Amino acid sequence: MINKKVANVEEAVADVFDGATVMIGGFGEAGSPIELIHALIDQGATDLTVVNNNTGSGEVGLAALIKAGRVSKMICSYPRSTNSTVFPDKYRSGHTELELVPQGTLAERIRAGGAGIPAFYTPTAVGTPLGEGMEVRTFDGRQYLMAYGLTADFALLKGKTADYHGNVVYNKTARNFGPLMATAAKVTIVQAASVVSIGELDPEVIVTPGIFVKRVVAVPDPQHESTLVAAGVSYP
Amino acid sequence: MINKKVANVEEAVADVFDGATVMIGGFGEAGSPIELIHALIDQGATDLTVVNNNTGSGEVGLAALIKAGRVSKMICSYPRSTNSTVFPDKYRSGHTELELVPQGTLAERIRAGGAGIPAFYTPTAVGTPLGEGMEVRTFDGRQYLMAYGLTADFALLKGKTADYHGNVVYNKTARNFGPLMATAAKVTIVQAASVVSIGELDPEVIVTPGIFVKRVVAVPDPQHESTLVAAGVSYP
Amino acid sequence: MTEQKEIVGLTRDQMAQRCALDIHDGSYVNLGIGIPELVAGYVPEGREVIYHTENGLLGMGQPPEPGKGNPELINAGKKQVTANPGAAYFHHADSFAMIRGGHLDVCVLGALQVSQTGDLANWSTGAPGAIPSVGGAMDLIAGVKTVYVITQHTTRDGEPKLVESCTFPLTGLGVVHRIYTDLAVIDVVDGQFKVVELSPGIDVDYVQQRTGATLIPLADT
Amino acid sequence: MTEQKEIVGLTRDQMAQRCALDIHDGSYVNLGIGIPELVAGYVPEGREVIYHTENGLLGMGQPPEPGKGNPELINAGKKQVTANPGAAYFHHADSFAMIRGGHLDVCVLGALQVSQTGDLANWSTGAPGAIPSVGGAMDLIAGVKTVYVITQHTTRDGEPKLVESCTFPLTGLGVVHRIYTDLAVIDVVDGQFKVVELSPGIDVDYVQQRTGATLIPLADT
Numbered sequence: 001m002i003n004k005k006v007a008n009v010e011e012a013v014a015d016v017f018d019g020a021t022v023m024i025g026g027f028g029e030a031g032s033p034i035e036l037i038h039a040l041i042d043q044g045a046t047d048l049t050v051v052n053n054n055t056g057s058g059e060v061g062l063a064a065l066i067k068a069g070r071v072s073k074m075i076c077s078y079p080r081s082t083n084s085t086v087f088p089d090k091y092r093s094g095h096t097e098l099e100l101v102p103q104g105t106l107a108e109r110i111r112a113g114g115a116g117i118p119a120f121y122t123p124t125a126v127g128t129p130l131g132e133g134m135e136v137r138t139f140d141g142r143q144y145l146m147a148y149g150l151t152a153d154f155a156l157l158k159g160k161t162a163d164y165h166g167n168v169v170y171n172k173t174a175r176n177f178g179p180l181m182a183t184a185a186k187v188t189i190v191q192a193a194s195v196v197s198i199g200e201l202d203p204e205v206i207v208t209p210g211i212f213v214k215r216v217v218a219v220p221d222p223q224h225e226s227t228l229v230a231a232g233v234s235y236p
Numbered sequence: 237m238i239n240k241k242v243a244n245v246e247e248a249v250a251d252v253f254d255g256a257t258v259m260i261g262g263f264g265e266a267g268s269p270i271e272l273i274h275a276l277i278d279q280g281a282t283d284l285t286v287v288n289n290n291t292g293s294g295e296v297g298l299a300a301l302i303k304a305g306r307v308s309k310m311i312c313s314y315p316r317s318t319n320s321t322v323f324p325d326k327y328r329s330g331h332t333e334l335e336l337v338p339q340g341t342l343a344e345r346i347r348a349g350g351a352g353i354p355a356f357y358t359p360t361a362v363g364t365p366l367g368e369g370m371e372v373r374t375f376d377g378r379q380y381l382m383a384y385g386l387t388a389d390f391a392l393l394k395g396k397t398a399d400y401h402g403n404v405v406y407n408k409t410a411r412n413f414g415p416l417m418a419t420a421a422k423v424t425i426v427q428a429a430s431v432v433s434i435g436e437l438d439p440e441v442i443v444t445p446g447i448f449v450k451r452v453v454a455v456p457d458p459q460h461e462s463t464l465v466a467a468g469v470s471y472p
Numbered sequence: 473m474t475e476q477k478e479i480v481g482l483t484r485d486q487m488a489q490r491c492a493l494d495i496h497d498g499s500y501v502n503l504g505i506g507i508p509e510l511v512a513g514y515v516p517e518g519r520e521v522i523y524h525t526e527n528g529l530l531g532m533g534q535p536p537e538p539g540k541g542n543p544e545l546i547n548a549g550k551k552q553v554t555a556n557p558g559a560a561y562f563h564h565a566d567s568f569a570m571i572r573g574g575h576l577d578v579c580v581l582g583a584l585q586v587s588q589t590g591d592l593a594n595w596s597t598g599a600p601g602a603i604p605s606v607g608g609a610m611d612l613i614a615g616v617k618t619v620y621v622i623t624q625h626t627t628r629d630g631e632p633k634l635v636e637s638c639t640f641p642l643t644g645l646g647v648v649h650r651i652y653t654d655l656a657v658i659d660v661v662d663g664q665f666k667v668v669e670l671s672p673g674i675d676v677d678y679v680q681q682r683t684g685a686t687l688i689p690l691a692d693t
Numbered sequence: 694m695t696e697q698k699e700i701v702g703l704t705r706d707q708m709a710q711r712c713a714l715d716i717h718d719g720s721y722v723n724l725g726i727g728i729p730e731l732v733a734g735y736v737p738e739g740r741e742v743i744y745h746t747e748n749g750l751l752g753m754g755q756p757p758e759p760g761k762g763n764p765e766l767i768n769a770g771k772k773q774v775t776a777n778p779g780a781a782y783f784h785h786a787d788s789f790a791m792i793r794g795g796h797l798d799v800c801v802l803g804a805l806q807v808s809q810t811g812d813l814a815n816w817s818t819g820a821p822g823a824i825p826s827v828g829g830a831m832d833l834i835a836g837v838k839t840v841y842v843i844t845q846h847t848t849r850d851g852e853p854k855l856v857e858s859c860t861f862p863l864t865g866l867g868v869v870h871r872i873y874t875d876l877a878v879i880d881v882v883d884g885q886f887k888v889v890e891l892s893p894g895i896d897v898d899y900v901q902q903r904t905g906a907t908l909i910p911l912a913d914t
Contacts, residue, residue, distance in 0.1 A: 002498050002520045027748045027785075028771035029764055080826035081771065088824050100825050103747065104789030104832030111786040112356070115565075116572030116615055118375035120348070120356035123835040124793065127866035129817075130827060139354035139384075148375075165522070165531075165558040169440070172782055173749050174765035179784040183573060199557030204405070205441040206560035207784070209530045211500050211522070211575050224764045238719050238741045263527045263564070264550035265543055316605035317550065324603050336604050339526065340568030340611030347565040351786075352793030352836055358572065359614040363645035365596075366606060401743070401752075401779040408561055409528050410544035415563040419794060435778030443563070445751045445781035447721045447743070447796050460543045 004166045004216050005195050009039035012189045012217045016045040016154055023051040023110065023181040024062055025157040028081065029225035031174035033158040033191050034061040036217075038235055040156065041068055049073040051110070051152060053103065053177060055087035058229030063087070064236070071096050075150070077103035083229055102130060105147050107180060112149035114183025114212075119148050155185035158222065159208070162192035163199075166213030167206045175207065182212040191219040240402045240452050241431050245275035248425045248453045252281040252390055259287040259346065259417040260298055261393035264317065265461035267410035269394035269427050270297040272453075274471055276392065277304055285309040287346070287388060289339065289413060291323035294465030299323070300472070307332050311386070313339035319465055338366060341383050343416060348385035350419025350448075355384050391421035394458065395444070398428035399435075402449030403442045411443065418448040427455040481654030481671050487622050489514040490669075491580060491652045494620070495521055499577040500570075502526065502612060505549040507622045508580040522558075524576055526608040528567050531559025548608060571608070572615040579616040581609065583623040583651075585638040588685040590648040590660040592621065593640035606643075613644040625653035625682050632684035634658065634665060655679045664688055702875030702892045708843050710735040711890075712801060712873045715841070716742055720798040721791075723747065723833055726770040728843045729801040743779075745797055747829040749788050752780025769829060792829070793836040800837040802830065804844040804872075806859040809906040811869040811881040813842065814861035827864075834865040846874035846903050853905035855879065855886060876900045885909055 006012050013036060016022065022040075026032030041064055050071050056063030063086045065071055074096055079087050090096035101109065102124045112120055121144035125131040135146040157178045159168040168190050170178055182188045190208075195218045228235075242248050249272060252258065258276075262268030277300055286307050292299030301307055303322045310332055315323050326332035337345065338360045348356055357380035361367040371382040393414045395404040404426050406414055418424045426444075431454045464471075482490065488510035495501060495511070497519040503509050512534070515521050523532040525547040532547060533554035541552035555561075570576060585593040592613055595606045613619050623633055634651065650668070651658045656679050657669040666688040667676060676689040703711065709731035716722060716732070718740040724730050733755070736742050744753040746768040753768060754775035762773035776782075791797055806814040813834055816827045834840050844854055855872065871889070872879045877900050878890040887909040888897060897910040 002522070028767060030748070030767050030771075031765065078826045078828040080824040091824060092822060098825075100827060102827050102831040103785070103829040104793055104836075107785035107789050108351070108353070108793075111569075114573050115344070115569035116574060117344070117356050117358060118378075118380055119373075120353050122353060122793065124832045125865075126835070127812075128831060128863045130831065137355075142354075144354055163558060167558065167560055170782075172440075172763065172766040172776070173746075175782055175784050176749050177785050180786050183569060183575070201558075203529075203531070203555055203559040203561050204408075206562075209560040209562060209566075209570075210558065211524070211530055211570055226764055238743070264546060266527070266546050266550075267544065314605045314607040316603040327603060328601060334604075336606060338606050338610040339564070339608040340572055340615075343564035343568050344572075347790075350794050350796075351790035352795060360572065360611045361644075362614070363591075364610060364642045366610065399779060403779065403781055406561075408542065408545040408555070409525075411561055411563050412528050413564050416565050419790060419796070437779075439750075439752070439776055439780040439782050442781035442783075445783060445787075445791075446779065447745070447751055447791055462543055 003164045004213060005164055006215050006217050009035050009191065009217055009219065012036060012215050013040045013043050016040055016043060018045055019047045020045060020153040021049040023152040023155040023185055025178040025181055027053050027176040029057065031158050031176050031178055032061050032225055033156045034223050034225060035219045036156040036189060036191050037061045037065055041065055041236060046070045047072045049075065051075045051150065053077050054081050055079040055084050057081060057083040057225050059086060059234035060228040061225050066090055066096060069095065073097040073099065075099040075101060077101055077106050100130060107177065109147050109150040110177065110180040110184045113151035114180065117149050119146050121145065122147050150184060152185040153187065155181040155188040157181060157188065157190045159190045159192040161194050161196055161201065162190050162216040163196050163201050165198055166210030166216055167201050168192065168208040168213060169201060169205060170207055179208050182208045187214045188212055189215045191217050191222065193220055193222060194218060239400045240449060241400055242451050242453050245271050245427065245453055245455065248272060248451050249276045249279050252276055252279060254281055255283045256281060256389040257285040259388040259391040259421055261414040261417055263289050263409065263412040265293065267394050267412050267414055268297050268461055269392045270459050270461060271455045272392040272425060272427050273297045273301055277301055277472060282306045283308045285311065287311045287386065289313050290317050291315040291320050293317060293319040293461050295322060295470035296464040297461050302326055302332060305331065309333040309335065311335040311337060313337055313342050336366060343413065345383050345386040346413065346416040346420045349387035350416065353385050355382050357381065358383050386420060388421040389423065391417040391424040393417060393424065393426045395426045395428040397430050397432055397437065398426050398452040399432050399437050401434055402446030402452055403437050404428065404444040404449060405437060405441060406443055415444050418444045423450045424448055425451045427453050427458065429456055429458060430454060481674060485510055487652050487654060490657065491620055491622055492516065495578055500524055500575065502576055502579040502616065504581040506582045508582060511580055524570060526567050526571065528562050528564060529555060529559060531556045568611055571611050574615055574617055576616040578618045578620060579612045580620045580622055581612065583621045583633060584640050585633050585635050586621055586648050586651055587635055587637045588660065588665050589663045590646040591638050592643045592648050593638040594643050596641045598641045609643050613647040618649050619647050621648050621651045623651065623653055625655040632682055635684035655682065702895060706731055708873050708875060711878065712841055712843055713737065716799055721745055721796065723797055723800040723837065725802040727803045729803060732801055745791060747788050747792060749783050749785060750776060750780060752777045789832055792832050795836055795838055797837045799839045799841060800833045801841045801843055802833065804842045804854060805861050806854050806856050807842055807869050807872055808856055808858045809881065809886050810884045811867040812859050813864045813869050814859040816864050817862045819862050830864050834868040839870050840868050841871050841873065842869050843873045846876040853903055856905035876903065
């Protein structure tokens, strides 16, 4: 029988290895799987390449992972956010490399990676510094850049509700990169406020079908980054 | 105020012009917008390029449009179906040209067209007759073919419920190509069993956001192709 | 007086049953039209398999009871089906993202010909005047992790379907992993057909005579 | 004794209000962070405009009442917002399909520099040691049908922001249609800046002195 539920976040991230590429869901704090990230900090894997739109906030969640020195490369669109104080130091000291990708190209690269598309063409960033080094090709008189699909070893995501088959629905704008990253990682791990029995989710409204998900873990009352940052929390 | 509802199917398809490219939703009969197609037959536009997975069944809906001689080119993956008796004659007589595209490549070409992606690479059809003439490129030691995005002048689709902003939800496997075609046509026209007020559809479950839809029309009791074919109906 | 042994090989259902043994618990599987559809009826006790149909449903169930079908709930063969608990609907691009992206574990397809290098021909005989139709076959074999073929060992005219190289138009190159016929289970390994199992009462010479390429027999493996 | 005329130009809100006049009924609009956000408050009576935020919401509403916000309902600037009736949530790839696919009618952005050929620089000053951050700006200007810029006519140091060619790193080439500044409304036409409207009390010489490229004045149009 198919049961993808694991007991806790520690078990969920136990096999993340040094040097892994890890996609982490969320746009700012919306959709950030803080409990899974904290479990990953405790677990100890290092030299990670992390894919996320941002670089975290304060000293919790993704920012805490970066602060702990575990991230050797960030692939993101917007590393410079309010309260994003950890990444600049790691970047300037050369500890953490940065691959800056326009947000829509980042999203599409992840979708392509999950959909078996090795490369596609996009008009975004033509003629800009972020288009430098990319192959340029003209279609119908307009220039486009070739972008590569992006895949990962793991994805850590936050859903609202999941079931034992790994079907997931999200909450409002916390959906963002989650459904894409779920498709692009070898091992997709979802924390959800509730994990329900098979058949409780309406087949018409499932956003991530279970085929893309390897493990689900219940985190009934997930913490919010902004609350932790406002309280001055520093993890661990 | 935004109100995309039109009075009837005649009004909905009034501006389809000779020579237009028309995407028609549906996989077999599931999702086939029969009433819109019949209105298009009455309307008279001809020399159409039609994009659909199949070529219709019996002498109703898409098959009736083909039988009426209005389709100069079909772009589809599976023209040869049970009860698909009209297309073979038009194809063999040279009246209707056929562009045969593998189903997944067809779906992705439509999505790409709607997403502003002029071309992408796919492993499907490498080394086969359907890959002939396509550009081959190797990524990571594997061969891929370059496929182009596909767009249209009009899309005729069948939803379950729509609202005045053009938001749409579908019914079971009648969803199929609908959400893709909605994004790839200049003028997307949706028939739905009910057209409801703004706010009645849950924002979390909308499949096609209204931005992709130009017109909605209520067809409360849509006909089913299989029922019509079994009854020997020939439209008009 | 000795009884003349009648060589019959496996029935369609037996081929499907044999194939079902190789599908692991928890697999995501796409079944082609025809004999492959029968595989769903033979999942061994204790295993749960989730069926994908490329027209937008994961968790496809059995056909509906007579009179209870829904013309908007169909499979890739356009037959009415049901949705099991835990099912999900999605659009065609997402469905083929599952296929092309390598998320399906197994697909089981029919064949016109399979070559010893694993090339598959199953969509067109190339006959003049025929209406070419491909559907999702090329996508499935290009994307699904493991491709199984179930087919009669020969055509109705006794021509081999397992051949050195396909003469019919290809569906894909070097994609087939294992073939289940009425006579044998055969793997494609390093550009050769390798017999894995013979059907009851069938010997390798009998199979070899009906195969258009050299078999590596069981004994040599 | 004559009164000395004090030249001030439009306020931030007045610039936003002027821009809002050019957004048609039924438009789908993306507003950048800063002055562009103010445009939403000035939609003329009788028009309905639907706001898109690239992090996955169409039908974005005003900020929530204090204490009623949801940290999982935010805009692209990561501020809490609300969803209007008729709204829809979707994932990032679908959101940027709307943008890249040309489905949005208008985006309104801030600028560091705009060139007379419509090049925009608004994401980086290129300063050494700065953390480069681009977000969705390059996608928006590459994909949205009409790109408006709202900006002060000059920097705080009085340097022109409307220039012959940008010196800051580009966001995109030849993309800006119209610029709303405190001093004027200016179109980009055939590689030149064309004055469409002057703010009350402002004359074209005053604007020209503060512009880094030759203006086509109103009189010549």
